[in-house]
Amino acid sequence: MKYAGLFVMPAGFFxxxxxxxxxxxxxxxxAFVLCGLAVEAMGLGVAIRGxxxxxxxxxx
Amino acid sequence: xxxxxxxVPAPAMSxxxxxxxxxxxxxxxxxxxxxxxxxxxxxxxxxxxxxxxxNLALVAVSAIVFAFVGASxxxxxxxxxxxxxAAGKGWSVLxxxxxxxxxxxASSPQAQLAVLFEFLAxxxxxxxxxxxxxxxxxxxxxxxxxxVLAAIVFPLAAHWIWAGGWLAxxxxxxxxxxxxxxxxxxxxxxxxxxxxxLAMVWIAGPxxxxxxxxxxxxxxxxxxxxxxxxxxxxxxxxxxxxNLAGAIVWIHAPLAALPGTAINTLLTAxxxxxxxxxxxxxxxxxxxxxxxxxxxxxxxxxSSASAAFASPVGSLFIGAVAGVFTPLLVEVLExxxxxxxxxxxxxxxxxxxxxxxxxxxxxxxxAGQLLAQLIGIAxxxxxxxxxxxxxxxxxxxxxxxxxxxxxxxxxxxxHEIGGGAYPEFVIHRDESYR
Numbered sequence: 001m002k003y004a005g006l007f008v009m010p011a012g013f014f015x016x017x018x019x020x021x022x023x024x025x026x027x028x029x030x031a032f033v034l035c036g037l038a039v040e041a042m043g044l045g046v047a048i049r050g051x052x053x054x055x056x057x058x059x060x
Numbered sequence: 061x062x063x064x065x066x067x068v069p070a071p072a073m074s075x076x077x078x079x080x081x082x083x084x085x086x087x088x089x090x091x092x093x094x095x096x097x098x099x100x101x102x103x104x105x106x107x108x109x110x111x112x113x114x115n116l117a118l119v120a121v122s123a124i125v126f127a128f129v130g131a132s133x134x135x136x137x138x139x140x141x142x143x144x145x146a147a148g149k150g151w152s153v154l155x156x157x158x159x160x161x162x163x164x165x166a167s168s169p170q171a172q173l174a175v176l177f178e179f180l181a182x183x184x185x186x187x188x189x190x191x192x193x194x195x196x197x198x199x200x201x202x203x204x205x206x207x208v209l210a211a212i213v214f215p216l217a218a219h220w221i222w223a224g225g226w227l228a229x230x231x232x233x234x235x236x237x238x239x240x241x242x243x244x245x246x247x248x249x250x251x252x253x254x255x256x257x258l259a260m261v262w263i264a265g266p267x268x269x270x271x272x273x274x275x276x277x278x279x280x281x282x283x284x285x286x287x288x289x290x291x292x293x294x295x296x297x298x299x300x301x302x303n304l305a306g307a308i309v310w311i312h313a314p315l316a317a318l319p320g321t322a323i324n325t326l327l328t329a330x331x332x333x334x335x336x337x338x339x340x341x342x343x344x345x346x347x348x349x350x351x352x353x354x355x356x357x358x359x360x361x362x363s364s365a366s367a368a369f370a371s372p373v374g375s376l377f378i379g380a381v382a383g384v385f386t387p388l389l390v391e392v393l394e395x396x397x398x399x400x401x402x403x404x405x406x407x408x409x410x411x412x413x414x415x416x417x418x419x420x421x422x423x424x425x426x427a428g429q430l431l432a433q434l435i436g437i438a439x440x441x442x443x444x445x446x447x448x449x450x451x452x453x454x455x456x457x458x459x460x461x462x463x464x465x466x467x468x469x470x471x472x473x474x475h476e477i478g479g480g481a482y483p484e485f486v487i488h489r490d491e492s493y494r
Contacts, residue, residue, distance in 0.1 A: 013442025
C-alpha cells in the first residue's frame with residue numbers, strides 16, 4: 001500500500017509520453033495527458049493513504 | 061537508442077544585459093536568506109541554532125556537490141548530451157559537460173550566468189525539505205539529502221527544463237507552445253523542493269506528540285513570528301531579482317519586459333497575502349501570522365512561473381488563488397492526512413509551484429502552452445517524485461533521517477551542536493509530550 005501508489009505514478013507519466021508519441025492531434029494529446037495526470041493523482045492518493053500513521057505513533 | 065550529440069550554443073547577449081543579469085543574480089541570495097529565517101522561525105526555540113546552521117551547511121554542501129558533479133549533468137556549459145530517439149524525435153535526457161566546472165571560464169557569458177543561476181537554485185532547493193524536517197531531522201542526514209538533490213535530482217530536472225532537454229524542446233518537437241516554461245524556478249526549485257519535503261516527512265515521520273492517540277493534533281507554533289515575517293520581506297527582494305534574472309537568462313526577455321515582471325511578482329504576492337489574511341480572518345476570527353507568511357510565500361512561488369507572462373490583473377488572480385488554497389491545504393495536510401510539515405513547504409512550494417506552472421500555461425501567449433506545462437507537471441509528479449522518494453528511502457537506510465527520542469526530547473540544539481540559540485533564556489518544558 002505504502003509503495004504501490006509510488007509505483008502507479010510513473011505509469012501516469014509514461015501515459016503522457018505515449019500521448020506525445022501516438023497522437024499528432026492536439027485535442028487527443030491533451031485528453032491523454034490529462035488521463036496520465038489522473039493516474040498520477042490516483043497513485044499519489046494511494047501513497048498518501050499508505051503513509052498515514054495510526055494516531056499516537058511518531059515513527060513510520 | 062542512446063547517443064551523444066553536440067549541444068546548440070546559447071544566443072549572444074549584450075554586455076549591458078549581461079551586467080544587469082549578473083547584478084540581479086547577486087541579489088537573489090536574499091531569497092535564500094529569507095527562507096532560512098522562515099525555516100528557523102517556524103521551528104521550536106530549542107532547535108533554532110541547529111535549523112540555521114543546517115540552512116548554511118546545506119547551501120555549502122549543495123554548492124560543492126553541484127560544482128563537482130551536478131553542473132556537468134545539467135549541461136549548461138555545453139559539450140554533449142545524451143539523446144534517446146523515439147517517435148522520430150530526439151529526446152535529450154541528460155547533459156554531459158565537463159566535471160569540476162572545467163570549461164567555465166571559456167564558456168559564453170550567457171552559459172556562465174546560467175550556471176550561476178543553477179548554483180543559487182540548487183541552494184534554495186535543498187533548504188525546502190530542511191524546513192519541513194524541523195525539530196527531528198538530523199544535520200548529517202540533511203547534508204546527505206543535499207548531496208542527492210544537488211548531484212542527481214536537480215541536474216536531471218534542470219537539464220530537461222532549462223538546458224535544452226526534452227521538456228524545453230516540446231515546442232520544437234511537438235508544437236506544444238514554446239516548450240515547458242519555468243523562468244523563475246517554480247518547477248526546478250519549488251515543486252521539487254515541496255515534493256522532497258513530502259518524501260522527507262513521510263520517511264522521518266511526525267514530531268513526537270504531534271498526533272496524540274486522542275483528540276486533535278497538537279499545535280506546535282513557530283517560536284519567532286518576527287523571523288518569519290522579516291524573512292518574507294527579505295524573500296521579496298530576492299524573488300524580484302530571481303524572477304527578473306530568470307526572465308533574462310532562460311526566456312531571453314527584452315529589457316522592456318522587466319518592470320512588468322517585477323510588478324507582477326509583487327502583485328502575485330500581495331494578492332496571495334490579502335487572500336490568506338481574509339481566509340484566516342474568516343475562519344479563526346483573527347488573521348493568522350504564520351499562515352499569512354505562508355500565503356505571501358506561496359504567492360511569490362506562484363509568480364516564479366507566471367510573472368513573465370501574466371497581466372497585472374492576472375497576477376493578482378494567480379496570487380489570490382494561491383492565497384486561498386494555502387491555509388486550507390495546510391490544514392487538510394495536518395488534520396486529515398497526518399502530515400507534520402512545520403514550515404508548510406509541501407503546500408507553499410509544492411502546491412503553489414504547481415499552480416503557478418498551470419497558470420503560466422493559461423497566460424502565456426503561445427498556443428499549446430498549457431499542454432507543455434501539463435506534460436512538465438506529469439514528469440515532475442510521475443518521475444521526479446518517485447525518484448526522490450526512492451533516493452531518500454535508500455539514504456535513510458545508511459544515514460537515519462530521524463534523531464533518537466532523547467535528542468528530540470532534549471532539542472536539536474543541545475543534542476546536535478551542544479549549545480542553544482538563546483542561552484540566556486529559559487526554554488520551557490514541552491507540553492506536547494502526553
